[in-house]
Amino acid sequence: xxxxxxxxxxxxxxxxxxxxxxxxPDGGRHPAALAERRLMRTMIGDPRLRAALxxxxxxxxxxxxxxxxxxxxxxxxxxxxxxxxxxxxxxGLVGRRTLELPTASAAALGVAQMAHRFIAGEDAGAATxxxxxxxxxxRCVTLDLLxxxxxxxxxxxxxxxxxxxxxxxxARMSAAWPAQPMLEHDGLGPLPRANLSVKVSALTPHLRAxxxxxxxxxxxxRLLALLRLARELDAHLHVDMESLDTRESITALVLELxxxxxxxxxxxxxxxLQGYLTDSEEExxxxxxxxxxxxxxxxxxxxLVKGAYWDHEVVMAAQHGWEAPVFTDRRSCDRQYEHLxxxxxxxxxxxxxxxxxxxxxxxxxxxxxxxxxxxxGLPPEAVELQVLRGLGDDTAAAIAAAGRRVRVYCPxxxxxxxxxxxVRRLLENTSNDSFLAAQTTGAELELLLERP
Amino acid sequence: xxxETTFRxxxxxxxxxxxxxxxxxxxxxxxxxxxxxxxxxxxxxELVSINPVAPSEVVAVASDSSRATAExxxxxxxxxxPAWAAVEPAQRAAVLQRAAGLMRERRxxxxxxxxxxxxxxxxxADADVCEAxxxxxxxxxxxxxxxxxRPLVQLxxxxxxxxxFPRGVCAVIAPWNFPLAIPTGxxxxxxxxxxPVVFKPAEQTPACGHAxxxxxxAAGVPAEALHLVCGRDEPAKSLVAHPKVHNIAFxxxxxxxxxxxxxxxxxxxxxxxxxxxxxxxxxxxxIIVDADADLDDAVPAIVKSAFGFAGQKCSAAARVLxxxxxxxxxxxxxxxxxxxxxxxxxxxxxxxxxxxxxxxACARINAFLDGAExxxxxxxxxxxGAGHWVAPTxxxxxxxxxxxxxxxxxxxxxxxxxxxxxxxxxxxxxxxAYGLTGGLFSRSPSTIEMVSRRGIVxxxxxxxxITGAMVGRQPFGGGRLSGTGPKAGGPDYxxxxxxxxxxxxxxVRHGLVI
Numbered sequence: 001x002x003x004x005x006x007x008x009x010x011x012x013x014x015x016x017x018x019x020x021x022x023x024x025p026d027g028g029r030h031p032a033a034l035a036e037r038r039l040m041r042t043m044i045g046d047p048r049l050r051a052a053l054x055x056x057x058x059x060x061x062x063x064x065x066x067x068x069x070x071x072x073x074x075x076x077x078x079x080x081x082x083x084x085x086x087x088x089x090x091x092g093l094v095g096r097r098t099l100e101l102p103t104a105s106a107a108a109l110g111v112a113q114m115a116h117r118f119i120a121g122e123d124a125g126a127a128t129x130x131x132x133x134x135x136x137x138x139r140c141v142t143l144d145l146l147x148x149x150x151x152x153x154x155x156x157x158x159x160x161x162x163x164x165x166x167x168x169x170x171a172r173m174s175a176a177w178p179a180q181p182m183l184e185h186d187g188l189g190p191l192p193r194a195n196l197s198v199k200v201s202a203l204t205p206h207l208r209a210x211x212x213x214x215x216x217x218x219x220x221x222r223l224l225a226l227l228r229l230a231r232e233l234d235a236h237l238h239v240d241m242e243s244l245d246t247r248e249s250i251t252a253l254v255l256e257l258x259x260x261x262x263x264x265x266x267x268x269x270x271x272x273l274q275g276y277l278t279d280s281e282e283e284x285x286x287x288x289x290x291x292x293x294x295x296x297x298x299x300x301x302x303x304l305v306k307g308a309y310w311d312h313e314v315v316m317a318a319q320h321g322w323e324a325p326v327f328t329d330r331r332s333c334d335r336q337y338e339h340l341x342x343x344x345x346x347x348x349x350x351x352x353x354x355x356x357x358x359x360x361x362x363x364x365x366x367x368x369x370x371x372x373x374x375x376x377g378l379p380p381e382a383v384e385l386q387v388l389r390g391l392g393d394d395t396a397a398a399i400a401a402a403g404r405r406v407r408v409y410c411p412x413x414x415x416x417x418x419x420x421x422x423v424r425r426l427l428e429n430t431s432n433d434s435f436l437a438a439q440t441t442g443a444e445l446e447l448l449l450e451r452p
Numbered sequence: 453x454x455x456e457t458t459f460r461x462x463x464x465x466x467x468x469x470x471x472x473x474x475x476x477x478x479x480x481x482x483x484x485x486x487x488x489x490x491x492x493x494x495x496x497x498e499l500v501s502i503n504p505v506a507p508s509e510v511v512a513v514a515s516d517s518s519r520a521t522a523e524x525x526x527x528x529x530x531x532x533x534p535a536w537a538a539v540e541p542a543q544r545a546a547v548l549q550r551a552a553g554l555m556r557e558r559r560x561x562x563x564x565x566x567x568x569x570x571x572x573x574x575x576x577a578d579a580d581v582c583e584a585x586x587x588x589x590x591x592x593x594x595x596x597x598x599x600x601x602r603p604l605v606q607l608x609x610x611x612x613x614x615x616x617f618p619r620g621v622c623a624v625i626a627p628w629n630f631p632l633a634i635p636t637g638x639x640x641x642x643x644x645x646x647x648p649v650v651f652k653p654a655e656q657t658p659a660c661g662h663a664x665x666x667x668x669x670a671a672g673v674p675a676e677a678l679h680l681v682c683g684r685d686e687p688a689k690s691l692v693a694h695p696k697v698h699n700i701a702f703x704x705x706x707x708x709x710x711x712x713x714x715x716x717x718x719x720x721x722x723x724x725x726x727x728x729x730x731x732x733x734x735x736x737x738x739i740i741v742d743a744d745a746d747l748d749d750a751v752p753a754i755v756k757s758a759f760g761f762a763g764q765k766c767s768a769a770a771r772v773l774x775x776x777x778x779x780x781x782x783x784x785x786x787x788x789x790x791x792x793x794x795x796x797x798x799x800x801x802x803x804x805x806x807x808x809x810x811x812x813a814c815a816r817i818n819a820f821l822d823g824a825e826x827x828x829x830x831x832x833x834x835x836x837g838a839g840h841w842v843a844p845t846x847x848x849x850x851x852x853x854x855x856x857x858x859x860x861x862x863x864x865x866x867x868x869x870x871x872x873x874x875x876x877x878x879x880x881x882x883x884x885a886y887g888l889t890g891g892l893f894s895r896s897p898s899t900i901e902m903v904s905r906r907g908i909v910x911x912x913x914x915x916x917x918i919t920g921a922m923v924g925r926q927p928f929g930g931g932r933l934s935g936t937g938p939k940a941g942g943p944d945y946x947x948x949x950x951x952x953x954x955x956x957x958x959x960v961r962h963g964l965v966i
Contacts, residue, residue: 062743062746078897079897149748149752152789152791153791208802209468210473320463320466321461322464
């Protein structure tokens with residue numbers, strides 16, 4: 001882009017940023033929100049306490065009783081205590097005999113409450129009211145089924161069955177929802193109300209980084225059955241992306257299945273692009289190239305995310321002596337994200353049957369997508385924004401209030417299954433690089449909206 | 453030693469990238485064109501190595517050396533000893549580093565060789581090459597460090613020095629399971645510290661052994677300072693018995709190790725030194741799983757530890773000692789994960805594990821399986837055909853006297869036993885004969901601390917797989933019947949190959965300190 005376009009786009013981005021910020025709900029005065037914000041601030045500034053609490057959240061479902069729970073909490077706080085006065089104080093409290101049981105209950109309750117913030121319910125049925133309420137308030141959803149790792153064929157089958165049940169449940173409940181034009185239609189046609197995100201790693205125990213073809217054979221039948229069901233129910237099936245080790249398996253599988261003439265006219269389906277990967281542009285070109293070669297009647301959604309496995313990728317690369325496959329500084333990562341956003345919206349503007357979904361909690365990234373879409377002359381409903389339940393609730397409210405489409409990614413599952421997810425989200429939320437952390441600690445809006 | 457701070461492990465090949473896999477497969481195809489490899493050597497009969505996946509595919513033809521050939525090699529090495537010892541440590545280290553460079557240049561080809569000759573799946577074959585390179589680099593740094601001697605207390609009027617000297621001819625008797633890494637470690641340590649070497653690779657993997665010798669000779673080790681003696685038991689026995697051998701570096705079974713130690717203890721007529729045996733022997737390695745373990749992590753780690761390279765690692769997991777509260781859940785998931793394993797050709801990137809090394813191993817492992825007190829809890833499928841296939845097998849709650857529970861199987865066989873708590877599991881480990889590796893899955897810091905303090909194994913791994921020790925990061929080796937305890941790839945290993953001598957000089961002349 002030439003300098004002038006950059007400058008005027010910048011003006012629009014800031015305008016959108018302010019528009020969204022003004023519409024953020026004033027949740028700050030609510031006592032619970034205040035307490036949560038205070039806890040988050042403490043955790044951001046106290047990595048030892050943060051580590052101790054994460055370990056506690058992580059072990060919580062494996063503790064057999066409250067005594068066991070207290071023992072673990074006490075041990076984590078004791079380890080953290082050397083470098084964290086807050087952990088030492090808490091540890092002292094937990095360690096006192098008379099306080100043991102009440103503390104354990106409080107701690108257990110705390111974790112359960114926290115979990116509920118991120119996890120909508122045990123299953124789709126339990127989340128019915130919640131999902132309906134979101135829709136009422138102008139937010140569409142995609143459901144994600146949390147579960148333990150799939151290590152066996154039986155576990156792969158069980159996950160596939162849950163996916164099928166959830167699709168049916170979603171189709172059933174969403175039929176009763178009132179009309180919401182912004183959420184159900186764009187220039188490419190109707191958008192299914194029922195929307196499920198699936199994980200290939202949960203469909204099969206045969207994902208192997210060194211042999212993508214193995215998962216193709218093993219997960220093919222289960223994903224095929226889900227695609228057929230989604231088409232029958234007129235639901236959207238979205239295949240999530242995971243660590244880089246599995247990207248090739250997942251991408252190859254999805255593209256191969258969707259290229260089958262059987263699915264030429266449906267279901268609505270999509271894949272994920274992780275912007276933090278340094279080769280994400282090549283990956284996007286591959287997806288767009290595939291889309292050009294396989295024009296489907298049903299549009300293809302590409303959800304652009306930053307990526308949730310940053311620590312994992314960096315650690316694995318360091319341990320194996322590889323160059324990190326992800327951007328290691330935040331600004332490059334954010335720049336890449338905006339670049340990919342523009343490429344996606346350009347492709348849509350060129351007329352590809354593509355639905356770009358921009359998933360982020362970074363107000364700047366979202367504002368950038370909206371501003372660039374406007375600049376291209378795309379209609380408002382052509383750009384979908386996505387956030388995570390629990391982390392992006394305020395953002396979702398602001399987007400809906402601004403009259404744009406926002407989809408909330410809602411995990412469902414039991415507490416045991418949800419822990420890994422919960423810990424990952426908490427880590428993300430309180431990491432130094434996090435946009436939300438910056439927001440929580442009260443950074444200036446103009447600073448947050450700066451061009452990366 | 454400065455090695456800890458400057459040394460970096462050789463990066464593994466990034467097989468998750470398609471181009472890297474394609475490159476490896478090309479190297480394999482090129483190597484296949486050259487088969488069978490002819491390994492030079494004077495020998496009486498032929499020693500043939502085969503692909504364990506397809507026994508009709510001959511990988512290499514070497515000499516089946518006799519006692520006389522081995523003895524002649526020792527004599528020649530002994531004659532070369534003074535000249536090699538006189539080479540400055542820095543120069544010897546440079547030779548090791550050059551050899552590392554040469555292996556690095558050929559790494560795809562060397563990995564392909566391990567794939568074909570030992571049926572090592574790619575990732576593990578590549579790790580074998582990397583570890584070999586690591587040993588060369590790590591010990592090169594150690595050799596330089598050791599060359600400086602160690603500081604001593606100095607008083608006025610005396611000058612004290614402590615220097616390390618080579619001991620003499622070192623016989624290296626190597627196994628087939630890490631056909632590049634383990635011999636490279638032993639040979640590099642001996643050569644680097646100034647000792648000539650007579651190296652006998654395992655009879656199953658002579659081509660891997662030859663590749664190492666080739667790299668070292670090309671890097672500048674004089675032909676007379678390093679001899680390759682291929683063959684079966686006979687040359688190994690004569691090396692152990694030879695009066696001019698000073699050090700014996702051995703990795704292999706416990707029975708063979710003990711017999712070497714016994715034979716080496718008896719001085720031959722005219723032998724004026726005590727032979728030193730550096731032995732890394734077997735293991736019966738346990739993974740303890742506490743009630744608070746994360747099974748999502750524990751199950752894959754146990755499967756990898758027990759069945760990686762078909763369990764043919766001395767570090768492999770043989771027993772799971774699981775807290776009774778979660779035993780059923782763990783066993784069920786382990787069983788399902790084992791059924792999902794794919795056994796197939798090592799050269800196929802989709803294989804989780806491959807054939808075992810030879811028909812003898814096949815028969816030995818099958819004897820264990822046939823003698824099992826009850827039916828297996830789970831087993832994976834194996835391909836049909838002539839390869840040495842053994843199905844990965846899980847037994848649950850075998851009686852305590854079972855052979856499978858007590859003896860080293862050295863194959864893809866795992867036993868899971870329930871225990872009352874971690875304390876009971878630790879007592880079981882303590883009651884065993886070995887002390888090589890061990891694992892613990894627990895999320896309690898105090899439990900981790902307790903098991904670490906008991907110090908029962910040479911390598912304890914917490915919340916991870918128990919195989920894959922890295923040079924410089926997890927120095928490898930255990931005590932009890934698992935070995936004589938030198939930690940390969942650690943800062944103390946080279947000391948086994950040298951003799952320390954101190955020189956104290958009086959610096960007072962005519963009442964003056966000069």
